[in-house]
Amino acid sequence: MSEKLVHSGDEAIDPPPAPVGFFDPVLKSTRRNVFIQWTRTVSILCVFVLGVLSIFWGSQFAVEKNYTALTVWVVDFDGQTPYDSSNTLIGPVVKNVTNQILSSSSLHIGYEIRSPEQFNNDPWSVRQAIYDEHAYAAVIINPNATTLLRSAISNNNQSYDPTGAIETVIISARDEATYYNYILPDLTILQASIIAAFGPLWARELVSGNTDLSSVPPQAINPGIGFTNIDLRPFAPAVTAPAVSIGLIYLIIIAFFNFPFLIPIHAQFMNSKDHPPLKVPHWLLWRIVSNIVAYFFLSFFYSLVSLAFQIPFSNEPASDVISAESANAYGQGSFVVFWMLNWVGMAALGFPCENMAMILGMPWSSFFLIFWVITNVATGFYAIDLAPVFYRWGYAWPLHRIVEALRTILFGTHSRIGLDFAVLFIWIVVSLAFYPVATFIMRWKMRRGI
Structure with a gap:
């Protein structure tokens, strides 16, 4: 049988090479490169795990020492x-x-x-x-x-x-x-x-x-x-627990995955052969506005889950000095405020994720997601008063402000909701200011195949 595959005319194409064993001499160079890259990647992962998880463990390291707080x-x-x-x-x-x-x-x-x-x-x-x-x-x-x-x-x-x-x-x-x-x-x-x-x-x-x-x-x-x-202000009913704790992790994850799902759609404005590319400023504006609208609807359906499971949203406010269960801070309007907080919170959590996804690319942007989740959880779900002084930065982290505002809306606790929203808006503004830079870095890396 001929070793050439003959097509129309005289053109011939070599067949694919036969598979070889792992230790075949022909793979010597490839094995060396794979070992080097594997070692480098696993080493980076190990250092990252040690460093980032230490932030989470460290938030509980000084609890006994800080009891008097x-x-x-x-x-x-x-x-x-x-x-x-x-x-x-x-x-x-x-x-x-x-x-x-x-x-x-x-x-x-x-x-x-x-x-x-x-x-x-x-x-x-x-x-x-x-x-x-x-x-x-x-x-x-x-x-x-x-x-x-x-x-x-x-x-x-x-x-x-x-x-x-x-x-x-x-x-x-x-x-x-x-x-x-x-x-x-x-x-x-x-x-x-x-x-x-x-x-x-x-x-x-x-x-x-x-x-x-x-x-x-x-x-x-x-x-x-x-x-x-x-x-x-008793913590009740129990179904409110996900809304002010673990459920908020999904708020971060949903905001993060907004980018990989939508970026191929946005790319059609720039990469299609059927039309000229969109001007970059217009493309950036489209992406920002469409993301904000996406967060609007995503946060609404996220909020509907709490409403569907009958978390109270229509109780009247109560006196500060009288015991009251689920004293919603805004009465009949509490669900709307709850939804708006989740919307603004998702944007404050999501835009930094998108910036880092453009800068780092895949799969390294997953590093930022892990870092973002851990630092927000460590300062949002645990009392900063019991953590070492190092964790005082947590007061400015988005999830801490979201949790504090949610407790005001759902339970009628002492309100700092103006400050909470202000911090979240600052995160959004800073992220949007950095957005063109992150986009430039992404396009620069794409042109060079990095």
């Missing part, structure tokens, strides 16, 4: 108010237990004993301060707590409620993970310690007063005091 105020209105303040018992016990915890070597959150005068002797002002996020929680010894307890004994007040003596005030929708993992367990220990310290002192007072205990309210004897736990 979780400030909890202890405010005694029992003995330092215009009310009856003679011979108080409950307030001093709470403060003594708090001081014992502060002086101990055990791990504890940042308790601070505050004077009622700092709040104009008004317990409601303490609640307002917690809502305004000046501290994470407060332990409030209510006015006349000791007087009411003694009155229950002396006047046989069967309606006495021990839980009216002390309040603990939190706002778990501010950061449910921090409250459930760190603050609430510590507050439970504090409460148990207060009850344990108060019991013997109260029993001694009752015995020394020769009080006839046969007809007094039993709850006034034991436990005598208790706690009313007030969550100004």
Whole structure:
């Protein structure tokens, strides 16, 4: 059989070479180049994994060291108010237990004993301060707590409620993970310690007063005091969790993949043989506007998922100092604000991705996606107060501002939504200013086949 494949005329084409083994001498040069490129690529990947994942792990590295950043105020209105303040018992016990915890070597959150005068002797002002996020929680010894307890004994007040003596005030929708993992367990220990310290002192007072205990309210004897736990903005319902946490990762991913899906479509304006190419400024303007419109619709359908699974979007706002579940900040208009935030947030997350995709190209732009996800998650889903000082840049990262604004919209937490939107718009403006540069780099690399 002839070794040539003969076509029309006298033209002949050599058949493809037969496959050879991996160690065939003819592949020596190719093997060397493959080994070098494989080693270089894997080394880059290893260094990248070590560096970028260290950012994520590092966000939790100093949690125990920074426990005291979780400030909890202890405010005694029992003995330092215009009310009856003679011979108080409950307030001093709470403060003594708090001081014992502060002086101990055990791990504890940042308790601070505050004077009622700092709040104009008004317990409601303490609640307002917690809502305004000046501290994470407060332990409030209510006015006349000791007087009411003694009155229950002396006047046989069967309606006495021990839980009216002390309040603990939190706002778990501010950061449910921090409250459930760190603050609430510590507050439970504090409460148990207060009850344990108060019991013997109260029993001694009752015995020394020769009080006839046969007809007094039993709850006034034991436990005598208790706690009313007030969550100004509970984190509920559970279905809201994806909207303010893991679900936002998909917001980043959707924004990132907008580029590879649409760039072949945009390229038709420049590469077609059927018409002259579009002017570059017009092409850039088309790409920017079409991306913004794409984000508009993508963010709408992303937002519809939350609406479909019945996350509340039509509750009325509530008072700052009253506990309210799912108190939507904007009432009936909350879904629209939610959608607009996701739209602006997607643009703030997406345009940097597109810039880096044009500069780095595939597959290296995946590096930026991983970096972008990790840095945003590390500073958006975890309390920056508990992270090392290095992570303070996270306050300017897009996802941190999105999460903060979402909590305001969904739960009615303390609002910084103007600042949140402003930071997101800054990301968009800076990205768009860099957009022509990134496009030039992409076209330069394409011309040179890089």
